[in-house]
Amino acid sequence: MSQKKQLIIPCLIFIALLLLAGCGAQQSASDRFQGYTKAWQKKDFGGMYALLSKSAKKAISKHDFVARYTKIYSGIEAGSLHTSVKPDKNKKTIVHFKGVLETAAGPVRFSESVPMIQEKHGKETNWYLKWNPSLILPGMQTGDTVSVATQPANRGEIFDRNGKPLAMNGNAARIDLVPGKLGTGAARDKTLKQVAQLLGTTTDSINQALNQGWVQADSLVPIKVISASDTSLIKKVTNLPGVYRTTIATRVYPDGKASGHLTGYVGQVTADILKAHPNAGYTANSMIGRTGLEQIYENKLRARDGAVIRILNKDGNEKKIVAQKAPKNGTDIHLTIDQKVQDTLYAQMKNDAGTAVALNPKTGDVLGLVSAPSYDPNAFVLGLSAADYQKLSENKMKPLMNRFTQASTPGSVFKALTAAIALDQKAIDPNQAIAIKGKRWQKDASWGNYYVTRLDSASKVNLASALYRSDNIYFAQTALKIGAAAFASDARKYGLGESIPFPYPMQRSTLSNDGKLGSDLLLANSGYGQGEVSVTPLEMSLIYSSFSNQGNMIQPRLLLTDAAPSYWKKQAMSAATAQLLNKDLTQVISNPAGTGHDAAITGIPLAGKTGTPEFKKKQGKSGRENGWFIAYNTKDPKLLVTILIENTQKHGGSHYVTPKVKNVFENLIK
Structure with missing residues (x-):
């Protein structure tokens, strides 16, 4: 290459780089x-x-x-x-x-x-x-200013089937102090001490509020929000010098603890909630459903405030409306819940840990959903102190846990389902008396030291007596006669393994951890509701609704509607099976030897089943027990009640529950 060409090429590259750099x-x-x-x-x-x-x-x-x-x-x-x-x-x-x-x-x-x-x-x-x-x-x-005017909307309210409010818009009493009217010295200290004692707070927190930078002698300094219905407390505290009441808008839950887990409560939006709902119109001052129905139906109940943004000229006169949005009230919710039923259930449950469901087995209307112990949602809305919340969260009975959404071991109440499967599979003759020796049984030596046990010792039992005596051995043997594949397949006909089509989310009920029954021992234990069986009280109630509906499982409803009832599972069992078991289940209560006989009510024929699932680390040793009882009236069926109470081992198992269910029927039907 010549020297001339060598000079031209670097020059072209240099020019190109300059052009690129400039661009x-x-x-x-x-x-x-x-x-x-x-x-x-x-x-x-x-x-x-x-x-x-x-x-x-x-x-x-x-x-x-x-x-x-x-x-x-x-x-x-x-x-x-x-x-x-x-x-x-x-x-x-x-x-x-x-x-x-x-x-x-x-x-x-x-x-x-x-x-x-x-x-x-x-x-x-x-x-x-x-x-x-x-x-x-x-x-x-230049020189213009901006004006923003908010036009508040109302949150939708929640009503029971009879129009009684379960969550409503109401007022609360805010207790305020005016520093300049508290007095001085010892008199002031005495007043603050009295205020703290009455309101359940501390003088340190009150002084902290009074020492804020914006506070003047004539300022109204908010101290605590309390229920407007607590007139006695309001009168006592406002009689003190420098103490005043201000009425403020708030959410009110008239049914308190009885419906606490059902309604849930609203609370101020947190930073995490804002992050999870970007561009949804929430602000740091918004209220949002935090738990329960308030959260589930947030989009319906939610109030969407209106606003007007105006540009004002230097004289403060309106120059232009930049944007305007009309307020939109939330939609009211009308439930199938009956507050009287809800309160009746809670009255039987409030001193125990457990849950209760009541429904109309013919319509599917859920009349009551109770979890106990409970909490007062009003306390959360008014402002629960950190100390009070800690007490709730550390309480061994777990009042913050919603038990009616949880699936658990059903025990003997599950035997009715085993019986239904066996009858439809023609695995048993309901009239055949089966000889059973003693109080324990095992299929063969492969079970080692494990035996199925029973409390009763009748030498022969048929289906009816096995139900009213609650014979574990009979139903363990029945499950083995059905076979693992047929048992698992037919259990799915009752919705086990599925989500219940119900607005309030429930855990899925399951026959076993993997949906299969991989051993004879697991199959036998499942036959009487132990093993790995886990069922929600609502699904157990829906299964029992089949006995009032010719074998059809009712579709549960929570929202009040004029629509005709429908079935979740059509012909889960045959009509003949439902009719036979309905007759047998009446003996659980009417027969003097029946495990639920102490729930018998003159003039109100009932059918049902008891259950006492055991949670023992070792067979033959004492351990924790739960008590179940499901009952429904057989004449013009309109009420089916399921109550589950935990830790009944020292109270007679299911016999602790049967009087409670009896009380519910006596209060609501008789």
């Missing part, structure tokens, strides 16, 4: 404005200010620019910003910008032609905005 350093006006909108979307007001022209920066300082955007956008609850930017076809110094800014009053729409200018800032020459206040809000000019 890379110089953005177009629209590209530059895109950078501005990206900072805007992040609310990086300082980054936005950096892209302003020199003349714009002379008109407004960085401090004022950032402060103004921050104040206005906070006030209008500015959310996401969606933008589009296009260069002008004829003038490269003009950028056309369109944007939609979400606010408390709805979307604010921008459509601006923004002049750009090339300037040298430091060592760099680039495009900068000739900014004006219309890029805060459309139509805004």
Whole structure:
């Protein structure tokens, strides 16, 4: 290669690099404005200010620019910003910008032609905005201010089937102190001590409130919110010098603890909730359903406040309405729940740990759902102290746990399902008397030291006597006659392994951990509701509804409706099987030898089944027991009640539960 060619090639490369460097350093006006909108979307007001022209920066300082955007956008609850930017076809110094800014009053729409200018800032020459206040809000000019007016909406309320409120909008009493009227010295200290004792707080926390920077001598300083119905307490505390009551709006739960787990409660939105619900219209001051029906039906119940954003001129007169959104009240919810039923169930449960379900087996209307012990949702709304919450969360009886959603071992109440499967599979003759020796039995030596045991010692039992005597051995043998595959397959006909089609989420009931019955021992134990069987009280109630519906499992309902009842599982068992078992289950209560005989009520024929699942670390040793009892009236069936109480081993197992169910029927039907 000649020396001349060697010189030309490096020169061409050098020129090309200069051209590339120049292109890379110089953005177009629209590209530059895109950078501005990206900072805007992040609310990086300082980054936005950096892209302003020199003349714009002379008109407004960085401090004022950032402060103004921050104040206005906070006030209008500015959310996401969606933008589009296009260069002008004829003038490269003009950028056309369109944007939609979400606010408390709805979307604010921008459509601006923004002049750009090339300037040298430091060592760099680039495009900068000739900014004006219309890029805060459309139509805004220097000297204008922004007004935001909120138009509150009402949250939907929750009613029982008879129109009684379970969650409603009401008032509470806020107890306030006026520092200048508390007196001085020992008199003041005495008043604060009395206030603390009456309100269940401390003088330290009261003094902390009084020592806030904004507090003046005539300020109303909020101390605690209490129930407006606690008139005695309100009178005592407001009789003290410097203590006043302010009425404030709040959510009220008239049924208190009885419906605490059912209704749940509302609470202020947290940072985590806001993060989980972006662009949903919630703000740091919003209330949201935190648990129970308040959470499940949040989208229906939720109040969506209205708002108006106005631009005012320097004289304070309205210049323009930038955005406006009408308030939208939440939708009321009417439940199938009957407060009288709910309260009757809770009265039987409140001193124990357990759960109860009541439903109409013919319509599927759920009349009561109780978890005990419970909590008062009003306490959460009014403001539960950290100490009180700690007491609830550390309580060994777990009052914060919602038990009616949980699946657990059903024990002998499951025998009715085993009997139904066996009859439909023709695995047993219900009239055949089976000889059983003694109180324990095992299939063969492969079971080692494990035996199925029973409390009764009848030498021969048929299906009816096995049900009313609750014979574990009979049903263990019956399960083996059915066979693992048929038992598992037919159990699915009753919804085991499925989610119940019900608005209130429930755990899935299961026959076993893997849905199969992999051993004879597991199969035998499953026959009488032990092994790995786990069922919710609601699903057990739905299974028992089959006996009132010719073998069809009713579809449960929680929302009040005029629609005709429907079935969740059609012909889960045959009509003949349902009729036979309905007759046999009446003997559990009517027969003097029946395990549920102490629930018999003159004039109200009942059918049902007891159950006492055991949780023992070793067979033959004492251990924890739960007590179940399911009962329904057989004449014009309209009430089916399931009660489960934990830790009944020292109270007679299911015999601790049968009188409670009896009391429910006597109070509600007789």
